[in-house]
Amino acid sequence: NLRNTHINIGLRQLSRRTIASSARRQLDNTVKEKQKLFQEDNGMPIHLKGGSKDALLYRATMTLTVFGAGYVVYVLFTAAMPKKPQ
Amino acid sequence: MAHQAHAYHMVDPSPWPLTGAVAALLVTSGTAIWFHFNSTILMTLGTMLLLLTMYQWWRDIIREGTFQGHHTPPVQKGLRYGMILFITSEVFFFLGFFWAFYHSSLAPTPDLGGCWPPAGITTLDPFEVPLLNTAVLLASGVTVTWAHHSIMEGDRKPAIQSLALTILLGFYFTFLQGLEYFEAPFTIADGVYGSTFFVATGFHGLHVIIGSTFLAVCLLRQIQYHFTSEHHFGFEAAAWYWHFVDVVWLFLYISIYWWGS
Numbered sequence: 001n002l003r004n005t006h007i008n009i010g011l012r013q014l015s016r017r018t019i020a021s022s023a024r025r026q027l028d029n030t031v032k033e034k035q036k037l038f039q040e041d042n043g044m045p046i047h048l049k050g051g052s053k054d055a056l057l058y059r060a061t062m063t064l065t066v067f068g069a070g071y072v073v074y075v076l077f078t079a080a081m082p083k084k085p086q
Numbered sequence: 087m088a089h090q091a092h093a094y095h096m097v098d099p100s101p102w103p104l105t106g107a108v109a110a111l112l113v114t115s116g117t118a119i120w121f122h123f124n125s126t127i128l129m130t131l132g133t134m135l136l137l138l139t140m141y142q143w144w145r146d147i148i149r150e151g152t153f154q155g156h157h158t159p160p161v162q163k164g165l166r167y168g169m170i171l172f173i174t175s176e177v178f179f180f181l182g183f184f185w186a187f188y189h190s191s192l193a194p195t196p197d198l199g200g201c202w203p204p205a206g207i208t209t210l211d212p213f214e215v216p217l218l219n220t221a222v223l224l225a226s227g228v229t230v231t232w233a234h235h236s237i238m239e240g241d242r243k244p245a246i247q248s249l250a251l252t253i254l255l256g257f258y259f260t261f262l263q264g265l266e267y268f269e270a271p272f273t274i275a276d277g278v279y280g281s282t283f284f285v286a287t288g289f290h291g292l293h294v295i296i297g298s299t300f301l302a303v304c305l306l307r308q309i310q311y312h313f314t315s316e317h318h319f320g321f322e323a324a325a326w327y328w329h330f331v332d333v334v335w336l337f338l339y340i341s342i343y344w345w346g347s
Binding site for chain 2: 029062076
């Protein structure tokens, strides 16, 4: 029927357009979406406002920070007090 | 969202100053531990932490400016002052190494043979690769200006192309310098000539890498539509830094490569 023919022609034209644009690797402008995400009134601080990826990266960084701070104190302490037989 | 009755940016509490400070402690202590006890764990841990801190801190600044609109004109003015002051501090940093070079080269001591370049040092021909490097950096100054004008005119494709070309020229410079370092007939251990040459050009090379990285981030942001024709301070800051790196090279070339040869 006529409606389906129109849809098929439309789809063929659309696929031609998407193939052409994917060949040129067009990037979509997602700034508006990001602006919406980061202006959401959810009380989250900026470093966690992006979602679960932020939380994961933050936790990994903080773990290294705490472990590193402890480890450096240990290393410097032992370096300052070597166990040398007299 | 609470509304502020002023145009300034009251930042959210952030963990990155703390993680950055611990990273600095780990990198410095780690370097000392590496020198004395042959272990690189601490230094590596510190470097990883430093990279994580830089990535997340600057990611957050992009979010605050581009996505939350906090970079109003007065805030941007502060950022401009900040970048100018930082570059000024870097000028003084390099000034010290130029002072060292001129101190040793203007009055060469008897143990050098009373001459500059010192006896036994085969200098690099300033009209070979060093001259090409000068041309490469000057050209990159042109391409980064082209990129700026393209951004201001809203020409998306030329902006991306000229910015990419600038970065490629930066990589080419680094590649050529790497070759020169490998082929040089003298090392950092070759007296005060070697010390002044490699410390001054070495720190310059590090700044070329930093500048190229900053420009690469700007390229990614330009591709992702972050910059508008009116507001693109991140790019301007990168371009200022890049011009500074170019000017330092010109002083290095004239002083160390040409006059000092």
